[in-house]
Amino acid sequence: MKSRYGSALVTGGAGFIGSHLVDRLLENGFEVKVIDDLSTGRLENIVAHQGKSNFQFIKGDIRDWETVRRAVEGVEVIFHEAALVGVPQSVENPRLTNDVNVNGTLNLLEASSRFNVDRFIYASSTAVYGEQKILPIKEDAIPHLNSPYAVSKLAAELYSEVYYKTYGLETVRLRYFNVYGPRQMFGPYAAVITAFVNHLIRNEPPVIHGDGEQTRDFINVKDVVDANMFAMEKNCAGEIFNIATGSQSTINKLFKILRGLIGKGQIEPIYDK
Numbered sequence: 001m002k003s004r005y006g007s008a009l010v011t012g013g014a015g016f017i018g019s020h021l022v023d024r025l026l027e028n029g030f031e032v033k034v035i036d037d038l039s040t041g042r043l044e045n046i047v048a049h050q051g052k053s054n055f056q057f058i059k060g061d062i063r064d065w066e067t068v069r070r071a072v073e074g075v076e077v078i079f080h081e082a083a084l085v086g087v088p089q090s091v092e093n094p095r096l097t098n099d100v101n102v103n104g105t106l107n108l109l110e111a112s113s114r115f116n117v118d119r120f121i122y123a124s125s126t127a128v129y130g131e132q133k134i135l136p137i138k139e140d141a142i143p144h145l146n147s148p149y150a151v152s153k154l155a156a157e158l159y160s161e162v163y164y165k166t167y168g169l170e171t172v173r174l175r176y177f178n179v180y181g182p183r184q185m186f187g188p189y190a191a192v193i194t195a196f197v198n199h200l201i202r203n204e205p206p207v208i209h210g211d212g213e214q215t216r217d218f219i220n221v222k223d224v225v226d227a228n229m230f231a232m233e234k235n236c237a238g239e240i241f242n243i244a245t246g247s248q249s250t251i252n253k254l255f256k257i258l259r260g261l262i263g264k265g266q267i268e269p270i271y272d273k
Contacts, residue, residue: 012082014041181221
């Protein structure tokens with residue numbers, strides 16, 4: 001089905017999720033702009049598109065108004081994936097987390113309003129829910145914020161809602177659960193799947209916090225891209241959607257699956273209780 005739109009901006013488009021979204025948009029014939037400061041994104045994720053007439057890369061920071069203005073002007077849809085991601089990093093530097101995730105988002109919303117962007121799709125996080133007793137978590141669950149990262153994502157959600165209700169900018173909020181897939185980042189703030197794989201291939205035991213029986217909902221990055229495309233096309237402005245599978249897996253089960261796939265059956269995790 002042909003889209004009613006033809007141009008898009010992907011913030012964080014050189015990153016894990018953003019680069020997969022860029023791939024899909026270009027496959028569908030879109031004119032695509034990417035803005036990324038490459039603090040965590042990698043040029044190798046988008047190098048295949050360099051030189052294409054319908055692709056433009058802008059190396060820049062979403063906190064800089066002039067850079068944002070230049071990126072937003074002329075596009076119909078914005079997929080806002082750029083963020084300072086992760087609870088530990090936000091605890092270490094809450095001011096920077098707020099500056100990027102809240103002020104950067106506000107820059108994009110304001111530019112979108114000024115330049116008459118048709119739809120703004122915001123990548124939020126399951127972190128806004130905190131610990132919930134009732135599973136699976138529904139979109140109307142009351143947030144229990146337990147980190148600066150969670151606060152920053154919910155604040156940006158609320159700004160998105162205000163720009164819809166006050167300025168008429170069509171915003172859609174997507175709350176990602178635990179996304180996995182190719183191009184996922186390694187490093188000290190890596191998601192659990194990537195962290196486990198990184199340890200296993202180096203023959204090192206990973207650390208599991210608690211008893212490992214805590215559950216997570218893991219979703220493939222391709223399904224997340226599908227959700228973004230759905231949010232672009234459907235009549236859902238102003239809505240919030242959980243982007244998840246609805247299926248829970250324990251951390252212990254996840255580790256055993258990955259250990260078997262990689263062939264490291266002799267490695268046992270260390271439990272940090």
